[in-house]
Amino acid sequence: MTEKIYIIGLGLIGGSIALSIKQRNPSVHILGYDINNDQVNLAKKIGAIDEISTELFPYLADIDMIFISTPVQQTIQIIEQLQAVELKQGVIITDVGSTKAKIVETANRYLNGRIKFIGGHPMAGSHKSGILAAKPHLFENAFYILTPSEYVTTEDVNKLKTVLAGTKANIIEMTPEEHDKVTGVISHFPHIVAASLVYQAENYEEQFPLMKRLAAGGFRDITRIASSNPAMWRDILLHNKEPLLQLFNEWILEMERIKQFVKDENSDQLFNYFANAKQYRDGLPEKQKGAIPSFYDLFVDVPDYPGIISEITGYLAKEEISLTNIRIIETREEIYGVLRLSFQTESDREAAIACIAKYSDYDTFII
Numbered sequence: 001m002t003e004k005i006y007i008i009g010l011g012l013i014g015g016s017i018a019l020s021i022k023q024r025n026p027s028v029h030i031l032g033y034d035i036n037n038d039q040v041n042l043a044k045k046i047g048a049i050d051e052i053s054t055e056l057f058p059y060l061a062d063i064d065m066i067f068i069s070t071p072v073q074q075t076i077q078i079i080e081q082l083q084a085v086e087l088k089q090g091v092i093i094t095d096v097g098s099t100k101a102k103i104v105e106t107a108n109r110y111l112n113g114r115i116k117f118i119g120g121h122p123m124a125g126s127h128k129s130g131i132l133a134a135k136p137h138l139f140e141n142a143f144y145i146l147t148p149s150e151y152v153t154t155e156d157v158n159k160l161k162t163v164l165a166g167t168k169a170n171i172i173e174m175t176p177e178e179h180d181k182v183t184g185v186i187s188h189f190p191h192i193v194a195a196s197l198v199y200q201a202e203n204y205e206e207q208f209p210l211m212k213r214l215a216a217g218g219f220r221d222i223t224r225i226a227s228s229n230p231a232m233w234r235d236i237l238l239h240n241k242e243p244l245l246q247l248f249n250e251w252i253l254e255m256e257r258i259k260q261f262v263k264d265e266n267s268d269q270l271f272n273y274f275a276n277a278k279q280y281r282d283g284l285p286e287k288q289k290g291a292i293p294s295f296y297d298l299f300v301d302v303p304d305y306p307g308i309i310s311e312i313t314g315y316l317a318k319e320e321i322s323l324t325n326i327r328i329i330e331t332r333e334e335i336y337g338v339l340r341l342s343f344q345t346e347s348d349r350e351a352a353i354a355c356i357a358k359y360s361d362y363d364t365f366i367i
């Protein structure tokens with residue numbers, strides 16, 4: 001049975017995994033470490049972990065499972081160092097990185113089947129980082145990919161699946177190579193395109209200073225992910241070089257193709273271009289409830305007294321602003337707490353800021 005878990009890296013993903021495990025099975029003891037003390041302290045305060053480790057490799061010989069939830073380059077370094085650490089017989093080590101081939105190859109080379117490593121990747125997240133963005137339901141109904149190697153047994157994989165049951169994710173298995181090709185197409189390359197569109201807009205900034213304010217739904221929708229953590233995406237691109245180089249070539253050809261339709265004023269081809277894309281896009285499975293979290297969080301400094309949640313929801317109800325989630329986060333000592341309100345859209349969040357200012361003098365802030 002898995003009784004003690006160690007989580008290295010308590011940001012968005014490590015924190016969400018910890019919360020989901022605790023919610024499902026509060027008796028599991030979670031030890032946590034983060035290179036950033038604030039993250040690990042907050043993780044303890046919000047109840048994501050039971051115990052803080054002040055070093056990367058504390059006494060680990062009684063730990064049943066280790067999650068490495070750091071950016072992928074750090075994950076590789078941690079796996080390399082793990083070979084020299086005393087671990088419990090049969091311990092399962094897993095990760096959550098957005099790339100798999102390099103990580104699994106490193107695990108195979110350094111841990112060499114002596115220590116059981118199962119690559120993992122929950123296919124849900126956010127452009128936000130850090131423990132305060134973590135949610136126990138972040139992965140609900142999302143796919144969670146595992147890439148078990150020949151060194152692990154079905155029993156090992158089932159052990160991990162049991163611990164991950166609290167995520168309520170749909171767990172599937174793939175090879176690391178398949179994983180990297182697929183995520184290259186539907187995750188990594190889109191992040192490159194989103195960032196490139198932001199650059200394109202920025203280049204016009206001087207000429208059209210108003211442009212930024214004119215950027216409406218379309219631009220915001222397609223570039224939301226350009227707000228993601230740059231260090232995380234740098235490392236993902238460095239890990240997934242070959243599949244991405246192929247996607248660049250294909251994308252450039254695709255741009256040439258539609259450019260030609262515009263040049264030729266070929267209205268039939270232009271219509272077909274959008275009609276075919278629409279048909280494919282409309283045929284994507286419905287967004288599963290819970291798989292895509294509400295991205296628009298608002299934090300409110302509130303006095304910590306019973307009734308504060310209903311007071312705030314009452315204000316929002318007066319203005320008919322819909323809320324998807326509300327939670328107290330005790331990040332500070334003494335009187336004040338922080339309330340996290342989650343909204344489906346940015347305009348709901350903006351309306352909530354105005355509403356809270358109208359009915360109270362509580363400070364609101366966005367992270």
Ligand SMILES: NC(=O)c1ccc[n+]([C@@H]2O[C@H](COP(=O)([O-])OP(=O)(O)OC[C@H]3O[C@@H](n4cnc5c(N)ncnc54)[C@H](O)[C@@H]3O)[C@@H](O)[C@H]2O)c1
Nearest residue numbers: 009011012013034035036070071072097098125126129130
């Ligand atoms: N953000 C997403 O949408 C998403 C989704 C699925 C998987 N992932 C993967 O999950 C991993 C974590 O991403 P995240 O979004 O949680 O990032 P994050 O920045 O929210 O959290 C990463 C945490 O790791 C810590 N850290 C960095 N180096 C460390 C080290 N050497 N030792 C201990 N802690 C260290 C950081 O301080 C931070 O708290 C990445 O590998 C990423 O590719 C991200």
Ligand SMILES: O=C(O)C(=O)C[C@]1(C(=O)O)C=C[C@@H](O)C=C1
Nearest residue numbers: 098122123124125126127187225
């Ligand atoms: O929703 C987002 O902000 C994400 O970018 C999440 C996303 C993705 O590309 O879909 C990002 C990286 C992951 O490894 C998995 C999920």
